[in-house]
Amino acid sequence: MTEPLLELRNVGASYGARSVLHDISFTVGEGRVSTLLGANGAGKTTTLRAICGLVRTSGEVWFGGKRIDERQTEDIARQGLAQVPEGRGTLTGLSVEENLRVGAATRKDKASVASDLSHVYTLFPRLDERRKQQAGTLSGGEQQMLAIGRALMLRPRLLLLDEPSFGLAPRIVAEIFQLLATIKADGVSMLLVEQNATVALELADDAHVLETGRIVCSGTSAELRQNTAVQRAYLGIGAAR
Amino acid sequence: MEVFFRQICAGLATGGIYAIVALALVMIYKATRHVNFAIGEMATLSTFVAITMIDHRVPYWLAFVATLLLSFVAGLTIERLVIRRMEAASHAAAVIVIIGLLLIFNSLSSWIFGATIRTFPSPFPSRTPFGITWLSSHQLGALATTLALMGAVWLLFHRTSLGLALRATADNALSSRLAGVRVGRMLAIGWGLSSAIGAVAGMMIAPILYLEPNMMAPVLLYGFAAALLGGIDNPAGAVVGGFLVGVMEAITGAYIVGSELKQTVALIVIVLVLMFRPAGLFGQKIVMRV
Numbered sequence: 459m460t461e462p463l464l465e466l467r468n469v470g471a472s473y474g475a476r477s478v479l480h481d482i483s484f485t486v487g488e489g490r491v492s493t494l495l496g497a498n499g500a501g502k503t504t505t506l507r508a509i510c511g512l513v514r515t516s517g518e519v520w521f522g523g524k525r526i527d528e529r530q531t532e533d534i535a536r537q538g539l540a541q542v543p544e545g546r547g548t549l550t551g552l553s554v555e556e557n558l559r560v561g562a563a564t565r566k567d568k569a570s571v572a573s574d575l576s577h578v579y580t581l582f583p584r585l586d587e588r589r590k591q592q593a594g595t596l597s598g599g600e601q602q603m604l605a606i607g608r609a610l611m612l613r614p615r616l617l618l619l620d621e622p623s624f625g626l627a628p629r630i631v632a633e634i635f636q637l638l639a640t641i642k643a644d645g646v647s648m649l650l651v652e653q654n655a656t657v658a659l660e661l662a663d664d665a666h667v668l669e670t671g672r673i674v675c676s677g678t679s680a681e682l683r684q685n686t687a688v689q690r691a692y693l694g695i696g697a698a699r
Numbered sequence: 700m701e702v703f704f705r706q707i708c709a710g711l712a713t714g715g716i717y718a719i720v721a722l723a724l725v726m727i728y729k730a731t732r733h734v735n736f737a738i739g740e741m742a743t744l745s746t747f748v749a750i751t752m753i754d755h756r757v758p759y760w761l762a763f764v765a766t767l768l769l770s771f772v773a774g775l776t777i778e779r780l781v782i783r784r785m786e787a788a789s790h791a792a793a794v795i796v797i798i799g800l801l802l803i804f805n806s807l808s809s810w811i812f813g814a815t816i817r818t819f820p821s822p823f824p825s826r827t828p829f830g831i832t833w834l835s836s837h838q839l840g841a842l843a844t845t846l847a848l849m850g851a852v853w854l855l856f857h858r859t860s861l862g863l864a865l866r867a868t869a870d871n872a873l874s875s876r877l878a879g880v881r882v883g884r885m886l887a888i889g890w891g892l893s894s895a896i897g898a899v900a901g902m903m904i905a906p907i908l909y910l911e912p913n914m915m916a917p918v919l920l921y922g923f924a925a926a927l928l929g930g931i932d933n934p935a936g937a938v939v940g941g942f943l944v945g946v947m948e949a950i951t952g953a954y955i956v957g958s959e960l961k962q963t964v965a966l967i968v969i970v971l972v973l974m975f976r977p978a979g980l981f982g983q984k985i986v987m988r989v
Binding site for chain 1: 860863864866867870871873874875876877878879880881882
């Protein structure tokens with residue numbers, strides 16, 4: 459079996475004395491999309507923060523054959539790991555185009571940055587129309603697109619997404635997940651954190667269910683969709699009447 | 700009318716220097732939310748370094764550039780050694796540390812260079828060009844230097860990738876880090892740039908005020924008033940604020956309060972802005988949609 463792109467080995471995380479993650483282990487394969495499902499406060503965001511070195515962790519995180527826990531967030535990003543953070547992380551005072559250029563801050567080759575920029579504008583025509591606009595004035599859906607576009611500008615080997623559906627109308631959520639499917643088809647690996655399990659399982663190949671900081675269930679998306687406990691808790695199917 | 704016009708011009712010339720100080724303050728404020736009150740004393744020390752070089756027959760502009768470089772390194776070092784450690788500290792603690800820096804740099808200037816008042820040369824020719832009579836040669840040169848500096852800073856921030864990384868860091872440090880921007884390095888460079896910009900203010904005001912360890916105290920006051928007036932998070936606003944405060948100072952000094960009370964003008968501006976328009980004239984107009 460080939461080495462996974464991302465591997466978490468017994469990762470724990472805590473904020474001060476409060477420990478939030480316990481003994482998390484899972485992998486994301488090259489070219490695959492994995493999703494972390496779970497209720498509010500289950501530790502999904504913390505898992506992403508732990509991968510990017512934004513919270514003190516125990517255990518090991520391996521990315522592309524290198525150990526990345528204990529490394530600086532900036533260096534982890536430079537390895538090719540881009541996170542679309544919770545709340546979208548818009549650089550509100552900068553223009554749309556400047557936001558995207560910040561995403562390419564680690565890259566020196568101007569020609570390939572320019573071609574990626576036009577690729578992002580093709581994916582997100584709405585951003586193209588608003589190149590010079592101050593990013594803080596964009597709608598929530600546009601800011602989410604901008605965050606994804608900014609992450610793509612890093613040419614990531616793995617894209618981490620923290621609740622891309624958060625606070626958006628169903629129509630916009632559908633639009634964004636359609637775009638993520640396009641990006642997946644381009645061969646970008648992803649780890650997706652999502653409360654909206656229905657759309658997440660549709661996009662993902664593999665899924666893990668997180669409850670109070672522990673992984674309680676893992677499998678392919680198809681398997682988890684058939685799992686009655688998952689159906690009841692996250693898909694709203696067969697709920698007790 | 701002639702006198703009035705002269706006052707306006709003189710106000711613009713000194714206002715430019717306040718604008719430089721304001722710009723130095725805004726740069727650090729935007730990135731770290733600290734007001735670097737020590738910037739004036741850092742600039743004084745830089746100016747003393749410049750005069751020492753000039754005394755040793757270093758040509759003026761060479762000394763000018765060398766002083767900028769040294770000030771840049773000094774600012775960078777202060778951020779790395781002192782300010783970085785204050786990241787997790789309370790805001791009050793950071794203010795105390797910055798006031799501590801102010802006192803340290805003030806004492807350093809007195810200790811190394813003595814408290815005697817000295818003249819500082821102007822690099823500009825003694826005669827004004829084009830037969831201009833409403834500004835002295837130095838005022839005109841300082842104004843040109845101010846505008847050139849503003850232009851250079853604007854180009855740096857808007858036309859280079861370093862500038863973009865600096866602005867990104869100031870706007871959203873977390874997102875910048877996630878994009879691979881070396882935020883810690885950017886903060887240090889920001890302090891270095893601010894310190895170098897402050898040094899320009901010191902070297903441009905010194906021929907007007909005479910050089911002594913407390914030279915920058917009133918300039919800092921005006922620069923702070925300018926930054927607040929323009930909006931302490933808005934570089935362009937700070938520059939406009941600098942010119943406005945300079946003109947206000949000249950006009951009120953000549954016609955209303957007299958030179959003894961001129962400094963009060965800066966304080967009145969500070970108090971009025973904080974009371975009636977805390978964001979300043981052009982402060983944080985960023986619209987947020989959620």
